[in-house]
Amino acid sequence: MAVLSRAARPVSYFPVSPVMLFPEALGDFSVYLWQGGDFVLYTRSGQKFTLRHRQSLHSNGVNEVYVRSSEKAQYEQYIERNLGSILLDESLPIKLRSRVFYEASAVVMQDVFDNRLPTALRARHFERIAEIVKSSIKFLASDNTLSTVAPFISHDYKTYTHCMHVFIYSVAVFQTYGMSDTEIFECALGALLHDVGKAKIPRRILNKRGALTMSERAVIKEHPVHGVSMCAHLPMTQNTINCILFHHEKLDGTGYPAGLKGDNLPLPVRIISMADVYDALTTERPYAEAIPPYEALTLMRHDMRQALDMVVFKRFVAVLSGADMI
Numbered sequence: 001m002a003v004l005s006r007a008a009r010p011v012s013y014f015p016v017s018p019v020m021l022f023p024e025a026l027g028d029f030s031v032y033l034w035q036g037g038d039f040v041l042y043t044r045s046g047q048k049f050t051l052r053h054r055q056s057l058h059s060n061g062v063n064e065v066y067v068r069s070s071e072k073a074q075y076e077q078y079i080e081r082n083l084g085s086i087l088l089d090e091s092l093p094i095k096l097r098s099r100v101f102y103e104a105s106a107v108v109m110q111d112v113f114d115n116r117l118p119t120a121l122r123a124r125h126f127e128r129i130a131e132i133v134k135s136s137i138k139f140l141a142s143d144n145t146l147s148t149v150a151p152f153i154s155h156d157y158k159t160y161t162h163c164m165h166v167f168i169y170s171v172a173v174f175q176t177y178g179m180s181d182t183e184i185f186e187c188a189l190g191a192l193l194h195d196v197g198k199a200k201i202p203r204r205i206l207n208k209r210g211a212l213t214m215s216e217r218a219v220i221k222e223h224p225v226h227g228v229s230m231c232a233h234l235p236m237t238q239n240t241i242n243c244i245l246f247h248h249e250k251l252d253g254t255g256y257p258a259g260l261k262g263d264n265l266p267l268p269v270r271i272i273s274m275a276d277v278y279d280a281l282t283t284e285r286p287y288a289e290a291i292p293p294y295e296a297l298t299l300m301r302h303d304m305r306q307a308l309d310m311v312v313f314k315r316f317v318a319v320l321s322g323a324d325m326i
């Protein structure tokens, strides 16, 4: 059998949305177009992208450009380096910035969650996540942002997209409670990382179709504690840890891992729990169909009124309806 030499090994590429070619940003990776059955060089590594590049792609109906897989790390660093300034650049349309926010967060979160984390969240991953939170909080705080981000919220369940959704909803509600910038940052970080402990749960249990056995359910219930232990070496405050550890607690004390009750549950945790339940209900999961927003909220109000904070629930509904999401 012939063995491919290193030089002859086929080159692989991954698709990228042209919106990620930020005007005036320097890309230290090359960009290719798919033309006539082959990859054709569009911009070289070290070349600045310009508005003209993007307009030309747009006017030619190009929806995807490509980057070599060997330059994936450079691409990801480029996204993170530029995200903060892009999101706050008011000369760019809010719809475009919303898409950039969603796609850039997805790049980071997918990388973190798909790399089956061994025992701990690596400091380098943590720094990337903290940067995303820092870059996007101000953006998510501006008026109408939630409604422009909403169309990107996918209804296919993946742990990393679920974490992003809970983060988006929670930040929108945090703003309405007049929390300080520091508290919002710490709790937003907790919202984005709330399910990180699921990286330690076997996929056959996480993705099982049909009912879980008692012992499988017990394994799943360990994920908040796993999450905290995976982050134990990182510079996190108690606010962030509370959000990870207690997001499955319920007001009536029937939640886990500690069975906390009532006032013992901090407000940001109640908000994250609300967003968590809502996103789970409105998203397609391996074991359940997605249900429409209005039905999900009705179910939460009728069947979960002992478990969820109904004052926070009203605020949550107001935020969603303000964004035309119901």
Ligand SMILES: [Fe+2]
Binding pocket: 194, 195, 223, 247, 248
């Ligand atoms: Fe969870």
